Amino acid sequence: xxxxxxxxxxxxxxxxxxxxxxxxxxxxxxxxxxxxxxxxxxxxxxxxxxxxxxxxxxxxxxxxxxxxxxxxxxxxxxxxxxxxxxxxxxxxxxxxxxxxxxxxxxxxxxxxxxxxxxxxxxxxxxxxxxxxxxxxxxxxxxxxxxxxxxxxxxxxxxxxxxxxxxxxxxxxxxxxxxxxxxxxxxxxxxxxxxxxxxxxxxxxxxxxxxxxxxxxxxxxxxxxxxxxxxxxxxxxxxxxxxxxxxxxxxxxxxxxxxxxxxxxxxxxxxxxxxxxxxxxxxxxxxxxxxxxxxxxxxxxxxxxxxxxxxxxxxxxxx
Amino acid sequence: xxxxxxxxxxxxxxxxxxxxxxxxxxxxxxxxxxxxxxxxxxxxxxxxxxxxxxxxxxxxxxxxxxxxxxxxxxxxxxxxxxxxxxxxxxxxxxxxxxxxxxxxxxxxxxxxxxxxxxxxxxxxxxxxxxxxxxxxxxxxxxxxxxxxxxxxxxxxxxxxxxxxxxxxxxxxxxxxxxxxxxxxxxxxxxxxxxxxxxxxxxxxxxxxxxxxxxxxxxxxxxxxxxxxxxxxxxxxxxxxxxxxxxxxxxxxxxxxxxxxxxxxxxxxxxxxxxxxxxxxxxxxxxxxxxxxxxxxxxxxxxxxxxxxxxxxxxxxxxxxxxxxxxxxxxxxxxxxxx
Numbered sequence: 016x017x018x019x020x021x022x023x024x025x026x027x028x029x030x031x032x033x034x035x036x037x038x039x040x041x042x043x044x045x046x047x048x049x050x051x052x053x054x055x056x057x058x059x060x061x062x063x064x065x066x067x068x069x070x071x072x073x074x075x076x077x078x079x080x081x082x083x084x085x086x087x088x089x090x091x092x093x094x095x096x097x098x099x100x101x102x103x104x105x106x107x108x109x110x111x112x113x114x115x116x117x118x119x120x121x122x123x124x125x126x127x128x129x130x131x132x133x134x135x136x137x138x139x140x141x142x143x144x145x146x147x148x149x150x151x152x153x154x155x156x157x158x159x160x161x162x163x164x165x166x167x168x169x170x171x172x173x174x175x176x177x178x179x180x181x182x183x184x185x186x187x188x189x190x191x192x193x194x195x196x197x198x199x200x201x202x203x204x205x206x207x208x209x210x211x212x213x214x215x216x217x218x219x220x221x222x223x224x225x226x227x228x229x230x231x232x233x234x235x236x237x238x239x240x241x242x243x244x245x246x247x248x249x250x251x252x253x254x255x256x257x258x259x260x261x262x263x264x265x266x267x268x269x270x271x272x273x274x275x276x277x278x279x280x281x282x283x284x285x286x287x288x289x290x291x292x293x294x295x296x297x298x299x300x301x302x303x304x305x306x307x308x309x310x311x312x313x314x315x316x317x318x319x320x321x322x323x324x325x326x327x328x329x330x331x332x333x
Numbered sequence: 334x335x336x337x338x339x340x341x342x343x344x345x346x347x348x349x350x351x352x353x354x355x356x357x358x359x360x361x362x363x364x365x366x367x368x369x370x371x372x373x374x375x376x377x378x379x380x381x382x383x384x385x386x387x388x389x390x391x392x393x394x395x396x397x398x399x400x401x402x403x404x405x406x407x408x409x410x411x412x413x414x415x416x417x418x419x420x421x422x423x424x425x426x427x428x429x430x431x432x433x434x435x436x437x438x439x440x441x442x443x444x445x446x447x448x449x450x451x452x453x454x455x456x457x458x459x460x461x462x463x464x465x466x467x468x469x470x471x472x473x474x475x476x477x478x479x480x481x482x483x484x485x486x487x488x489x490x491x492x493x494x495x496x497x498x499x500x501x502x503x504x505x506x507x508x509x510x511x512x513x514x515x516x517x518x519x520x521x522x523x524x525x526x527x528x529x530x531x532x533x534x535x536x537x538x539x540x541x542x543x544x545x546x547x548x549x550x551x552x553x554x555x556x557x558x559x560x561x562x563x564x565x566x567x568x569x570x571x572x573x574x575x576x577x578x579x580x581x582x583x584x585x586x587x588x589x590x591x592x593x594x595x596x597x598x599x600x601x602x603x604x605x606x607x608x609x610x611x612x613x614x615x616x617x618x619x620x621x622x623x624x625x626x627x628x629x630x631x632x633x634x635x636x637x638x639x640x641x642x643x644x645x646x647x648x649x650x651x652x653x654x655x656x657x658x659x660x661x662x663x664x665x666x667x668x669x670x671x
Contacts, residue, residue, distance in 0.1 A: 226437040233394055233432075234452045234503065235424035244451075248442050323442055324487040 023316060027309045034305035035087075039080050042297050049096055049292040070096055070294075083298070093295030097288070102299045105284060110303075112182055112280035113269055115192075119200035120265065121258070124207035129247075129254060131208075132215025136223060137242060147212060154209030159268060163202045163275040170198060180277030199276040203268050207261050214257045218250035225249075252323050259315035266304055340367035341510050341543045342391070342428075347403035347413070349386050349395065360386040362567040363403070365643075368511060373537055373544040375558030375575070377551060377590070383567040384547045388513050391545075392428045393420045407510065426456040429504035433516035435496035439488040445472070445499050446484035452506045471502040475532050494525035498532060505536055512536075514546045518553055530557050551594045555579060560650075563587045566624035569643060573651040583646045583653035585629045623656065631657045 050066040051058065067073045071082060086093060092102035135147035171179035177198045185192040222228060223246050231245040270282030277283075281300060288296035319326050349361040361383040368374055376384050389395050391405055393412060405412040407427060412420065424430075432438040440448055449471055450464030459467065465484060472480035475498040488496055497517060504512055514533065518526040534557055537544055546557060554561055554575065561578045563571040563586065571584040582588040589609040611628035623629070626636040635656050643654040 226432060226434055227440040229394070230430070230432060230438045230500075230503075231440070231451075233392065233424055233430040234455070235421045235426060236451065236455055237421065240451075240455075244443070245440050249440070324444075325441060325489050 023313055027313055030309050031306055034309075035084065035302060036080075038298050038301045038305070039083060040076075042294050042301075043076065045289075045292065047292050049294055052292045053096055072294075087302075092299040095288075095293055095296050097291045097293045097296075102295050105296065106299060106303070109279060109281050109284045111184070112278050113273065113282060115185065115196055116200055116203060116273070116278065116280060117265055117269055119196060120204035120207065120269075121262075122204075123200055124204035124211055125254075125258065127204070127208040128211025129215050132212040132250075132254075133219055133242065133247060135212070135216040136219030136246075139220065144216075147216070151209040151212045154205045154212075157205075159202050159206055160271050160275055162205060163199070163272060166198055166202055167275070182278050182280075196278075199272050199278060202275075203265070203272045206268065207258070207265060210257060210261055211254060215250060215254050218253040219246055222246035222249045248322070252319065255315060255318050255322065259312060262311050263308060266307070339369075341370050341408060342368035342545070343404070343406040344387075344391070345404040345406075347387065347390060347401070347405060349383070349390050349402075350400045351398060352400070357400075360567055361390065364564070364567075364569050366562050366569065366572065368543045368545055370510075370543055371537060371541045372560065373534070373546060373558050374560045374562060375554035376545060376547045376562045376564060377549060377554050378564035379549060379590075382564045384549075384564055385515050387564070388430075388515050388545065388547050391511075391513060392424045392430070393417075394424070394430075422456070425452045425504075425509075426507040427509050428511045428513060429507070429509040431497070431500050431504050431512065431514040431517045433519050435493050435500055435520065438500060439496055441488055444485050444487055445491070449484075449499070449503045449506055452503060456507045467506070468502070471506055472499070474505070474536075475499075475502045476528070477502070492525075493521055494528060497521060497525075497529050501529070501532055501536070505540065505542065508540055509542060512542050512544045514544060516548055517546065519548065519550070526553070527556075533557060551590065563590070568624060568654065570625065570655070571651075571653040572643070573653075577648070577651050581651075581659075583651065583658040584625075584655045585631055585657070585659065586625045587653070588659050589628075623654070633657075 048063075049070070050063045050072060053066050054062050064073075071079060074082070083093070090103060092106065094101050095105060098105075131147040131150065135144040138144050166177075167179050170176045178195050182195050183191040223242075225246075227249075228241060228245055231241045236245075269280065270285055272278070273280040273282035274286060281303075284296065285300045287293070288300060344364060344366050347361060347364045348359065350357045350359045352358075364383070364387055366374065366376075376387070378384050386395065386399075390399070390401050391412070393401075393415065395401065401413055403413060407423065412423065415423075439445075446465045446468040449468040450459070450461060453459040453464040453467055454461065457464075469480045469484050472483055477483055477495060477498050483491070483495075488499070491499065501517075512533075517533070518529050521529065530553065533544060533546070536542055544557075546553070548554060558575045561571075561573060561575050562569055563578075563584065565584075565586045571578065571582070571587045573583075578587065579591065582591055586609070589607070592607040593609060595606060609628055621638060621640060623632065623636040623639075623641050626632040629636065639656075641654045641656045643652045645651065646653050646658050
């Protein structure tokens with residue numbers, strides 16, 4: 016197991032280094048000149064030159080990259096070209112918002128998706144299944160930026176049930192924080208919930224008609240034990256795979272959702288940075304996203320081996 | 334064995350049908366049989382003759398769409414039409430099952446000990462720890478070496494034969510009165526098969542469990558059964574003590590089945606085994622005919638217009654449903670008809 020972990024960790028580190036290069040080169044391949052964006056009204060060659068020198072943009076790319084990696088290793092992501100604040104301090108305010116939004120969205124999606132999927136499989140051919148299938152179809156087909164706008168229109172503007180935008184840090188006022196974040200999280204979670212529901216349903220249908228479920232019934236177990244301990248436990252392997260694959264989509268979904276609900280998160284920070292050619296911020300954001308993706312995949316792999324003993328790499332002879 | 338004592342399991346006129354798009358399909362048609370305490374009864378027949386459906390219907394394990402009529406009494410308690418909660422108390426505790434595929438019948442993500450312990454936790458209200466300890470004893474009982482280590486292993490770490498032993502350990506965990514073994518050896522090598530049959534016989538001797546063993550393998554029947562029930566197209570066509578059946582099959586189908594099985598000496602000099610012509614008929618109720626008539630060498634008009642009753646032939650414990658039962662030795666009878 017230790018060996019497996021070490022190999023996976025090494026692979027992850029390599030992937031991270033590669034993504035650093037891709038991000039660095041990619042950002043500089045974007046059309047547009049950051050100095051021009053920063054200069055504002057005063058676009059004299061001297062002013063532009065001064066800006067370039069100040070931010071190290073006049074150096075050759077390899078030098079810029081080496082400086083970048085060196086500083087990053089020290090936890091210094093540079094200073095935002097636009098605001099002049101350190102990127103790391105921008106991240107410490109923006110990151111918790113996005114993490115909270117994503118975690119909440121995954122929890123909601125998993126609860127709704129697994130619950131509805133199990134229900135649809137157990138109540139096959141009955142109204143409960145039709146309802147679950149119908150809702151899943153809607154969840155999959157409706158783009159969530161539109162769903163978000165509808166939610167703001169009807170649940171915030173018309174009825175005032177939820178605030179239309181804004182954010183309160185969780186440490187300041189947990190209740191108000193939840194009040195602000197729950198609607199965006201539900202909206203962000205709907206698409207994922209629909210995908211999880213469909214996968215859970217088909218995996219459960221497979222398990223429920225399997226021989227080991229027949230054995231479980233023949234043992235005299237209650238339906239609840241048969242469904243959760245035997246059928247669902249086996250179906251979760253599929254569900255975890257799907258959730259792992261969908262996390263990338265979730266991150267990009269978070270960008271859009273934050274924009275709609277005006278949440279001061281990672282997504283909003285990214286969009287602002289891209290529009291302003293704020294290289295240091297873009298680099299930090301994309302790199303962190305890549306890192307998050309790598310780390311999540313690492314944990315999904317670990318989770319597999321917890322759920323399914325057949326993929327456990329314990330070195331135990333089969 | 335002790336056929337004189339009151340039967341533990343008493344099946345009377347059991348019929349099972351399934352509604353389909355093209356109409357009702359009758360899978361089991363008026364099956365009656367008794368299982369005495371400590372008796373091993375073999376149920377034999379071709380694929381699709383209703384053996385497994387009969388077995389599953391005993392403890393109400395068929396899907397909800399199945400229509401089951403007749404009577405199944407366990408020590409006098411009616412099981413057909415019983416409440417689901419009552420059936421759950423019977424399943425695993427009084428009637429236990431062993432299935433054909435040990436590869437897929439065990440849950441791949443739970444330890445062997447957990448799967449055995451589960452039965453004890455549900456029916457005997459044992460704690461998880463006590464159930465695990467008992468599981469080790471049960472694994473030893475069914476002949477699994479180093480049971481104390483195996484108990485925490487997973488099914489994929491065991492061979493097919495070992496997995497089937499785990500199934501048996503699970504089945505006998507609560508000391509059931511009846512053990513229903515549906516093709517328990519079919520998926521296994523012959524040498525492993527002998528081991529499994531030995532375990533079953535040993536358990537019967539030690540625990541006094543009655544066993545209903547379902548198979549299409551006459552060798553298994555000859556090896557283990559006290560009495561044989563022959564099924565054909567959803568009906569019982571012959572029932573007899575094992576030696577009597579092999580020596581003097583009365584029903585034409587049984588005779589055909591026996592001569593279709595390789596037996597040392599009997600087929601010396603001939604290239605082929607004798608086969609029964611035709612196929613098992615589609616399972617639809619044929620109340621006014623012998624279901625075997627179309628494949629039977631001795632069939633005439635009577636067989637196609639009236640179903641023969643299951644009657645005592647050559648002794649009360651040997652019954653067959655045939656208008657023209659065999660009277661001579663099987664091969665001679667078969668050959669005379671060809």
